Amino acid sequence: MMADRKIIHLHKDGEDYYFGSVSAIYSVFTKEDIGVSYGSLRNYAISPDKPYSNKHVTIKEGVLISAKGNRGIKNNPPRFSRGG
Template sequence: MVKKGKQERTVIHLEMNGEHYYLGSLAAIYQFFDSKTLGISYGSLRNFGLSHEKPYQNKHCIIRKGVLLTISKKNDQ
């Protein structure tokens, strides 16, 4: 449960070749990397059902879905 004044945002964590990338959506991944590099198409990744409990992994990358916790801009605590 998130406390008042806090916000949750989905974050996609891409791990590839020892590097870590954090993106705001699955679609954003494909703005920076192509299907060949990732080893999976956008449609297939959407159909996979990515979740916190179910990351996607192949020989090219690991893609995880998580939550980014932030405070509100008003700083109401």
């Protein structure tokens, strides 16, 4: 079973943005853009049951769901014998 991967969903001005961490938000937006500093947002401890919202943004935490793939799995290729 794959581990759940956390995703941070930020909604601002009718647009949706997705980040891998709270700190990644600040690589795109300033604290003035979203109306809260990184430290305050970190201390708020966003969770799936506890989104953060102010007059600038709504920030939620969710789980990224992905299909289990076979990429990177090496299969044993069939062995062919050459007539001899």
